[in-house]
Each structure stands twice: as C-alpha cells, then as structure tokens.
Amino acid sequence: MSEFKFACPVCGQHITADSTSSGTALECPTCFQTLIVPHAPAGGDGKLILTAAKASPRKQIPGGPDAPRSNSKLQQLKNSLVPLVLLAGIAGLALLWHNQLTRLATRLAERATNQRTKTTPIAAFHSPHPIPSNVSWTLNLTNAPVPNGEVVGSIHGCGFLCERATLKGDRLSLRQGPAGPPDLGITVSLGGRPPEELSGKTILVNPTTPVPAPRVVLRWKDDHQEPVTEHIHSGYAMKLMLGRITDGRIYGRIYIALPDEQKSFAAGNFEAEISKPTQPFAGK
Numbered sequence: 001m002s003e004f005k006f007a008c009p010v011c012g013q014h015i016t017a018d019s020t021s022s023g024t025a026l027e028c029p030t031c032f033q034t035l036i037v038p039h040a041p042a043g044g045d046g047k048l049i050l051t052a053a054k055a056s057p058r059k060q061i062p063g064g065p066d067a068p069r070s071n072s073k074l075q076q077l078k079n080s081l082v083p084l085v086l087l088a089g090i091a092g093l094a095l096l097w098h099n100q101l102t103r104l105a106t107r108l109a110e111r112a113t114n115q116r117t118k119t120t121p122i123a124a125f126h127s128p129h130p131i132p133s134n135v136s137w138t139l140n141l142t143n144a145p146v147p148n149g150e151v152v153g154s155i156h157g158c159g160f161l162c163e164r165a166t167l168k169g170d171r172l173s174l175r176q177g178p179a180g181p182p183d184l185g186i187t188v189s190l191g192g193r194p195p196e197e198l199s200g201k202t203i204l205v206n207p208t209t210p211v212p213a214p215r216v217v218l219r220w221k222d223d224h225q226e227p228v229t230e231h232i233h234s235g236y237a238m239k240l241m242l243g244r245i246t247d248g249r250i251y252g253r254i255y256i257a258l259p260d261e262q263k264s265f266a267a268g269n270f271e272a273e274i275s276k277p278t279q280p281f282a283g284k
Contacts, residue, residue, distance in 0.1 A: 004040045006050040008033060015052070025055050124223040125183060127158040127176070137257050137265040139207050139237040144255045146239070146267050151254060153266030155184040156220040156228075165270040167195055167250055169277035172240075174254075174270060175219075181227035185219040186256065186266055188238070195274050199245045205238040207259070214238070216256070218264055235259040248274050 003018050013030040019040035026035050034055040041050070132152040138144050151162035151174055162174040170190045177183030190198055191214055205213050216232040236258045243251040255267040 002040060004050065006038050006052045008035060009051050009054055026052070123225075125158070125221040125225055127160065127184065129159040129161040129176070131159040135265065135267045137263040139257055139259075141204065141206065141237050141239050141255070144237065144239060144257070144267070146253050146255045146269075149268055151266050151268035151270050153264070153268075154262070155186065155218065155264045155266070156260070157262040158184055158220065160184045160266055162266070162268070162270055165272035166275060167198075167272040168275045170194065170198070171277075172252075172272060174266060181221075182219050183221055186258075186264075187217040187219070188240070188256070189215045189217075190240075195245060195250060198242050199250060201242050203238065203240040203242075205236065207235050207237060209234070216258065218258060218260060230260060232258055232260070245274065250274055 003016055005014050005016050007014055008028040008031060010033045011028060011031040013028055015026070015028065015035075017026070017037050021037045022039040024037050026037050027033070028035055035052040036055050038050045038052050129152070131154045132147075134147055135145075135153060137154070151160075151165070153160045155176075161176055163176050165175075166173050170193050171187055172190060173185060173187045175182035175185035177185075190203065191212075203214070211234055213234055213236075216236060216238075218230040218232060220228055222228050236256065238256040239254070240256075241253045250272050251269070252272065253269050255265075257263070257265040
C-alpha cells in the first residue's frame with residue numbers, strides 16, 4: 001500500500017491518500033467539495049501531485065427511498081381540501097350575515113320600543129262639566145221641565161254645557177269645545193225650513209212621531225280623542241221653542257232626550273248665532 005498526493009480541483013488543497021482509496025469519494029477538508037480520489041501513479045511516486053475529479057451529483061432512483069412523493073398524490077390531496085375550504089368559507093359568510101341580520105333586527109326592535117316609550121299616550125276625553133242633577137232623561141214631554149239656565153245635560157255619559165249655539169240654514173247646533181269637531185254636541189235638522197220660517201215656532205217630537213222626524217246628530221270624542229257621530233232619525237223626544245230673530249240671533253228653549261245606549265239628553269235656554277249655510281239653501 002503506497003501513498004500519493006492529489007489536489008482539489010476547486011480550492012487546490014493538497015490531499016494525501018493511499019492506493020486503496022482510488023476511485024472512492026472523499027470530501028475536501030477545505031472547501032468540503034466531494035471529490036473522486038484519482039488512481040495512484042504507476043511508478044509509486046508518492047510526491048507526484050495529481051488532480052482529483054469532482055464527484056457528480058447522485059442521481060435519484062425513481063421509486064427509491066429518497067424519491068419525492070408523487071405529484072398525483074399531492075394533487076389528490078389538494079382536490080380533497082378544496083371542497084372543505086369552500087364549505088368553511090360559505091359557513092363563515094352565512095354566520096357573518098346571520099350576525100349582521102340579528103344585530104339589525106335588534107336595533108329596529110329597540111328603536112320601535114323607544115318610539116313607543118317616547119310617545120305620550122293620548123288621555124281619554126273627560127268633560128270638565130258635571131252631569132246636571134236638576135234635569136233627567138225622559139221620553140215623556142209632559143214630565144220634561146226646561147230649566148231657566150244655559151243648556152246642560154249628558155252626552156254619551158259625559159257632562160254637557162252648551163258653550164256655543166248656531167243656526168246655519170235649518171241646522172240648529174249646540175256644542176261644547178273649541179273650533180273644529182266639538183268635544184260634545186247635538187245638531188238638529190229642522191226639516192229644510194230657513195230661519196225666517198222657524199222664528200216664533202214650537203216643534204214637538206215624540207217617540208211615536210211618524211218618519212220623517214227632524215234628524216238628530218249626536219257628537220262626542222272617544223278614548224283616543226277621535227270624533228264620533230251617531231245619527232238618530234226617530235224614537236226620541238224633543239220640545240223646541242224658538243223666539244224672534246233679533247240682530248242676527250235667535251233665542252230659544254229646548255228639551256231633548258235621545259234613545260242611545262247612554263240615554264243622552266240636554267235642556268235649557270240658548271242664544272244661537274244665525275249664519276248662512278256653506279251651500280245655497282235649498283228650501284223645503
């Protein structure tokens with residue numbers, strides 16, 4: 001066994017080897033390049049410097065232990081993951097939309113609740129006037145006295161005081177409340193006769209008076225302060241005495257009892273303003 005020297009073809013490092021290592025792979029101690037040890041010189045001269053050859057990269061054997069995994073298996077893995085990713089994305093979007101819709105519904109419900117809370121409830125109508133104790137409901141005009149004071153009574157169960165009386169055409173209106181729909185009121189249509197013909201007249205109506213009797217409209221406000229009307233054509237009792245017209249006014253006395261469920265009635269003296277109807281008076 002004889003030694004010889006050879007040089008690294010990369011960095012030029014001198015390396016000593018023996019003849020038994022010829023043809024084997026060796027790593028350069030300087031540049032760590034893998035080299036193929038050259039064959040020893042035939043003359044056995046150990047001082048002769050040869051040059052080694054770089055080792056070729058090791059070829060990978062298909063299917064060997066160091067072979068990469070098959071691309072087809074990787075593709076199969078990708079294909080199996082795609083549906084899972086899509087499902088996860090759809091589930092995430094659905095959850096996001098659900099949360100947003102839930103928050104929106106909650107805000108709308110809170111807003112509606114706040115609006116209902118802030119809205120001041122409308123109080124039911126209550127008349128400031130008491131139901132008179134000196135007048136009572138009756139359909140017998142013989143027992144129906146007319147008090148000397150203002151027209152008072154009970155309309156739909158509420159105490160009534162006539163605050164304004166008007167005669168517009170043939171309609172006599174007794175009302176309580178400001179302008180607009182009255183809080184309480186009674187309107188009597190007197191058969192199509194103008195005020196001049198009604199002056200000085202007395203009109204009596206009994207429950208047995210044949211139709212058509214003067215039409216009566218009863219007015220009040222409900223629990224929501226909305227105006228309500230009830231038309232009465234028969235079954236009531238009324239005694240109406242009208243005086244002379246003076247300075248655009250007509251004086252009168254009235255007793256009226258109506259057949260509604262609350263047994264509305266009114267009685268007393270009034271001074272009605274005479275005004276022209278909104279449409280030309282048609283006469284009888």
